[in-house]
Structures are given as C-alpha cells and as structure tokens.
Amino acid sequence: MAKHAGGRPRERRVDTVIAAAVRAVIGEAGYAGLTVDAVAAMAGVSKAAIYRRYTTKQEMTFAVLLPDLDERTPGDTGSLTGDLRALTEQIAAQIVGPGPDNLTGLLADIRADPALRARFATTYLTVERGIIGTVLDRAIARGELASRPDPALVHALLLGPLIAWLVVLDEFPARATELAHLVGEIAGGALTARLLPVETWS
Template sequence: MSARKQALNQGGRPRDSRVDDAIASAVVELLMEVGYARLTMGGVAARAGVGKAAIYRRHATKQEMIFDVLTSGQFLAVAPNHGSLRADLAAVLAEIADSMASPPPGMIPGLLADVHADPDLRDRFDAKYLGAQRRTLAEILDRAVARGELATHPDPAILNALLVGPVFAWLYLLSESPDQLPALTSALLDATLSLAGSGPPAAPGDSGSEGAT
C-alpha cells in the first residue's frame, strides 16, 4: 500500500472542516483559472494555505480530490417527486444539463478519462456517482409504475444512458452551445418518454383511441 493510501486509512484526530472547505474552494478556483490538466496538488495546497500532507490525508490522488470535491452530495442524490413521470424526468434532465454545463471546459472529459484508467477510482465512481443516479431513476420509475403511467419497469441503466449520453455528446463531442440545452432536453424528454412507453400528455379534447376504426 502506498504512503498516500496509508495516510488515508490511518486513524487520528478529527479532520478540520475548515481545511476541507479551503481545499474544496482552492480546487474550484484553480479549475476555473488553469484548467483540469494543469491543476496540481501542490497548487491546491498553496492556494488553500495548507500543507500537501493535509491533502493526502483526504485524497490519495489529484483525480480523487477533484472527484470528491465536485461530486460530494451532488447530482441526482435525491429523486424529484413532482407528481408525474414527465415532470420528474424534466427535473432530472435539468439537473443533468446544469451539472455538465457548469464545470470548466475540458474538466469532465479529462476526469472521466482518468477515472476509467484507474480501477479503484472507477469503482468509487460507479458506487458514488452512477449508483446514486440509478437509484434515483429506479425510484422515479417505481412511482410511475405505481401511478399507472408505465406498464413495465424500464431498466434504470438504460434510462440513465438515454438521459446522460445525449447531453454529454452535445457538449463534449459535438461542442455545441450550452445555450441550446433547453431545446435538446425538451426533445430528449419526448423521445425518452416514448421509448419508455409513456408518450406526451394528450392535448385538450384528445380522446385517444376512442372512435378509431
């Protein structure tokens, strides 16, 4: 086990929340100023006014530090409950769009590349990030089935991909403007509901299949 990992696993006096806050603020500021690739543990320590040892007691690597700061208690941690599948998924999509458009350019692709290169970090990412998303989506789907909006329960992992993938592609593969995200998410919501078996709400006066021959 590395010295960094040992430091993380050692007991000792309770951590000072002021140091945690200083490190988190320094990470966010430096990501905005120098970007993901040029951010260093030493730079964060200097900006936060702490020793590097204080950082290594909390985060084993630069990637873990950024991951912990940016995902702590955020992004689909709580399932919205607005009374319908459409309203709940609209809230989810708004949160996805905001969380992906907010970080500095290049931060999310760089972090994800490093996460997938490190099995330990990938496991943490799956448990803390993807796991939380899919639990949230499963809760939303459970309520939709209970309300009779869905006849079957779609796979939360597939729904997760349907919601997150296009937003990621729009911002980071196609380099399109975040200003167009509302239009994208509106179209994405209709497509997702259709695939899930719950189409757009009927227009006033629409009698559905009544009268069909």
C-alpha cells in the same frame, strides 16, 4: 474521500479550504492546470497537508468534485415526463457545471484508476440508476406504465446524449428539455412494448 472524514473542527476547516482551492484553481487554470502545488498555494496550506488527506491528485479532485454532483431523487411532479424532465435538468446541471474540458479530464482520470472508477460507479452511477428506478416505479403506481422499462436503458438515453452534446458535439445545453420530452415519451408512450423484454432484441 478524505482520510480525515469526520475529524476535528480544525481538520474539517482545512478540508473546506482545500475544496474551495480545488474549485478556484480549476476555474482559473482549467483541469489541465490542476496540480497539488497550485491547490496548496491557493489554499495556503502545505502539500503535506493535502497528501495527508488524499493519496493522489485524482483522489483529491474526485473527493471534492463528486459531492458537488448532489444526486437527489426529484420531487414527484405528478407525471413520468415531468419527473424525467426534472432529472434531466439535474444531470444536465451536473455535467455542465465543471465545463466540457474539466468533465473530459475528470472522466479520463476516473477511467485511468480502477479504484476511482469503482467508487464513481457506487457513489454516482448506481445512485442515479436507483433514482431512475424510483421515477419509473412512480409512473407504474400512477398507471402511466403497464410495465417497467429497463432503468439501464433509460439511464443511457438520458446521460448519453447529454455527454455527447457537451463533450463531443459542442451543442449543449439547448437540447436538455427536448431530450427529457423524448425519453419520457419513449418510456411512457408507444415504445414501451419495444423496451421489454430486452433479451429478445440483440
């Protein structure tokens, strides 16, 4: 995150210019071509101005790209399947946004830095899991679910195939809609009994 978050207007303007430059450099040179030198040149600022804000290139990338993920609870569509479809489309858009190569590079950077990994978990994954919990609770309130499936399992079933299709299988994003249908059926349909209790499964 920016060291100067909430700073003076001029500082905030420089933050915006740097963020735009990060996106532009990734767009032109890919994640592998993203360097502090390239961002400084694109933004027309000194490298020192960047390092005053971010300790490392990875910090900079993370701070710029993570807010782009725009994690929101979908509006109530009136059904579990509808809510899950909206959430799947949101996650799919987040994952497709940076492109497969950038996503893989970003994940590798996050994994390589325990501090970034912890921050990614709290600012993104925990929020996303909370949204899934909200969507499941709505379904219980509607009478669609007799019991609450494990949000962690639903999370992996939504996020996992999307990542696999994009990063490994090269088959994204045609299947996002079918995935939403499928997970909705899993959570809301005949398999709910199989989703609880988790403890007895392994």
